[in-house]
Amino acid sequence: MKTIKYFTLVLLATTLFIGCDKDETTPPDGNKTGIFKLELEHVFASQGFQLNSTNPFTTENNEQVTFTTFKYFVSNIKLQSANGTWVQPESYYLIDIANGAKPVLTLNNVPENDYTAIEFMIGVDSTRNVSGAQTGALATTTGMFWTWNSGYIFLKAEGTSPQANGGNFVYHVGGFGGANKTQRLVNISFGSTKAIVREDAAPQAHLMVDVAKLFNGAAGTTDNWDISAVSEFMMPGQDASRMANNYQTMFAFDHLHN
Amino acid sequence: MWLSKSYSILTIVLLAITWAACKRESPEASYNFDYPKGFPKPKYEFPFNPKHYELGRKLFYDPILSVDNSISCGSCHQQFAAFAQVDHPLSHGVNGQFGKRNAPALFNLAWQPTFMWDGGINHIELQPLGPITNPVEMGLTLQSLPAKLNADATYKALFNDAFGTNEITDYHILKAFAQFLGSIYSANSPYDQYIQGQTNALDNDEKQGLAIFTAHCASCHKAPLFTDYSFSNNGLDLTFNDKGRYLITQNDTDMGKFKVPSLRNINLSGPYMHDGRFTTLEQVIDHYTTSLKVTETTDNRINPAINLSVLEKQQLIKFLKTLTDEEFTTNPLYAPN
Numbered sequence: 001m002k003t004i005k006y007f008t009l010v011l012l013a014t015t016l017f018i019g020c021d022k023d024e025t026t027p028p029d030g031n032k033t034g035i036f037k038l039e040l041e042h043v044f045a046s047q048g049f050q051l052n053s054t055n056p057f058t059t060e061n062n063e064q065v066t067f068t069t070f071k072y073f074v075s076n077i078k079l080q081s082a083n084g085t086w087v088q089p090e091s092y093y094l095i096d097i098a099n100g101a102k103p104v105l106t107l108n109n110v111p112e113n114d115y116t117a118i119e120f121m122i123g124v125d126s127t128r129n130v131s132g133a134q135t136g137a138l139a140t141t142t143g144m145f146w147t148w149n150s151g152y153i154f155l156k157a158e159g160t161s162p163q164a165n166g167g168n169f170v171y172h173v174g175g176f177g178g179a180n181k182t183q184r185l186v187n188i189s190f191g192s193t194k195a196i197v198r199e200d201a202a203p204q205a206h207l208m209v210d211v212a213k214l215f216n217g218a219a220g221t222t223d224n225w226d227i228s229a230v231s232e233f234m235m236p237g238q239d240a241s242r243m244a245n246n247y248q249t250m251f252a253f254d255h256l257h258n
Numbered sequence: 259m260w261l262s263k264s265y266s267i268l269t270i271v272l273l274a275i276t277w278a279a280c281k282r283e284s285p286e287a288s289y290n291f292d293y294p295k296g297f298p299k300p301k302y303e304f305p306f307n308p309k310h311y312e313l314g315r316k317l318f319y320d321p322i323l324s325v326d327n328s329i330s331c332g333s334c335h336q337q338f339a340a341f342a343q344v345d346h347p348l349s350h351g352v353n354g355q356f357g358k359r360n361a362p363a364l365f366n367l368a369w370q371p372t373f374m375w376d377g378g379i380n381h382i383e384l385q386p387l388g389p390i391t392n393p394v395e396m397g398l399t400l401q402s403l404p405a406k407l408n409a410d411a412t413y414k415a416l417f418n419d420a421f422g423t424n425e426i427t428d429y430h431i432l433k434a435f436a437q438f439l440g441s442i443y444s445a446n447s448p449y450d451q452y453i454q455g456q457t458n459a460l461d462n463d464e465k466q467g468l469a470i471f472t473a474h475c476a477s478c479h480k481a482p483l484f485t486d487y488s489f490s491n492n493g494l495d496l497t498f499n500d501k502g503r504y505l506i507t508q509n510d511t512d513m514g515k516f517k518v519p520s521l522r523n524i525n526l527s528g529p530y531m532h533d534g535r536f537t538t539l540e541q542v543i544d545h546y547t548t549s550l551k552v553t554e555t556t557d558n559r560i561n562p563a564i565n566l567s568v569l570e571k572q573q574l575i576k577f578l579k580t581l582t583d584e585e586f587t588t589n590p591l592y593a594p595n
Binding site for chain 1: 374377378380381382384387388391393401402404427428429432433436505506508509544565
């Protein structure tokens with residue numbers, strides 16, 4: 001009786017082990033594709049991020065902010081693995097928190113592989129800023145396009161703050177060329193985990209996006225954003241470039257589901 | 259005799275009817291938008307699509323593109339004035355508002371790298387969005403532009419026919435516009451005829467004027483397009499109410515610079531300069547000879563000022579008038595459809 005019980009346990013454990021092991025060791029088939037999902041969970045420091053919050057958020061500079069708009073472009077997504085990088089074609093997404101603070105981007109037709117890191121651009125590459133009429137996320141109707149100085153607004157943050165001049169802050173970050181260009185690349189490693197993309201397996205990476213970083217000076221500096229000093233800009237320039245340096249740091253890897 | 263004469267008439271009438279019928283059946287045959295002889299390769303090349311062209315032409319002349327349906331593109335860009343606006347120093351928008359700059363002439367746009375006086379618009383397809391969404395010009399928003407056309411049954415049908423789409427988007431609108439605007443050519447002035455070998459297309463004064471032009475003006479206003487598309491401070495002011503190209507680049511070296519305009523059809527497209535401050539070509543020439551205001555960014559291609567005798571000025575202006583292209587200003591394909 002005891003032996004049978006013991007035997008059953010071993011059998012069960014073995015089955016479970018084999019079950020798990022089987023998924024992880026199926027070698028990738030370069031001719032097959034699967035799905036990769038990227039979840040972007042937006043927070044403000046330790047709090048969940050939302051528009052029109054009942055209580056304002058407090059920045060590092062001890063200023064109060066309530067957001068009415070927070071939108072930005074994610075583009076040019078690349079998935080990296082030990083044996084090469086996959087570049088997503090037509091890779092343009094507009095993240096708009098009006099549609100929820102935890103958007104999930106679904107990447108289809110991803111070649112089977114064990115991916116270790118993701119890279120993407122915050123903003124839109126210069127090529128698409130100089131190529132005329134576009135479609136999809138890059139249509140001019142999304143409120144993210146300047147007509148008088150052709151180009152996309154890469155990130156738009158608007159809201160109210162008692163410290164802002166006139167009570168409102170308006171930050172339209174853009175500019176695709178020259179000294180003040182504002183495209184920023186983000187590279188996020190999945191740490192010790194890998195995203196196992198298979199025809200029948202769709203891993204999902206979960207990143208935390210800390211919107212408070214908009215107002216935090218670059219790492220190692222105490223140069224925090226002073227809303228009372230600069231409460232708005234709506235064109236390319238040094239302020240836009242500085243804010244882009246700040247928000248380049250807002251993405252962090254949290255975990256990954258296979 | 260009488261019989262043979264009436265047969266001849268009948269034959270002519272029959273031929274005319276046949277010709278008219280054929281013409282109606284294939285309207286495309288009447289489009290002739292080959293790039294002008296002697297011009298470089300254009301910056302924008304589109305496969306010609308007559309449905310896109312006709313839609314672009316209709317949009318250009320339709321006040322539906324202004325917030326109160328009062329103004330079309332054609333209101334400030336008149337064909338007889340080389341698609342500039344006669345007698346208006348500044349563009350005149352919805353609700354009696356004035357823009358801050360002079361509406362430019364429109365032709366040979368397929369060669370133009372940037373648009374507007376400050377070059378802020380970087381592609382021919384994006385150009386219409388500037389005036390359409392400017393609150394002091396046509397006053398629509400980027401969202402209301404397609405919404406307005408989608409609410410119009412005629413446009414719904416036309417876009418469906420041209421693009422096979424049930425929903426009109428900014429993309430379709432801009433493609434149609436670019437097809438029309440990119441097909442407006444001006445390249446058949448007396449000057450062009452002269453260059454192509456008709457030595458009597460210019461008289462002696464005009465030929466003298468051409469020599470003066472080549473010596474003093476052509477480095478900026480370079481043939482055959484009569485501009486090099488650079489941005490230049492041409493010495494109009496000591497301080498800049500309108501900072502021009504600087505507004506786009508925030509680069510100090512661009513302060514007070516504006517795009518060098520083409521001089522084709524210049525006799526038709528006054529008033530002159532970005533703010534329309536000069537009404538006659540004589541005033542323009544006098545500016546370059548006697549009234550230059552020199553600042554840090556003044557173009558060294560015009561500074562120091564040139565020296566011209568009264569006769570030379572007259573010859574130069576006579577030459578500039580040979581850049582007027584009547585075939586272009588009267589071409590029915592550019593008129594309202």
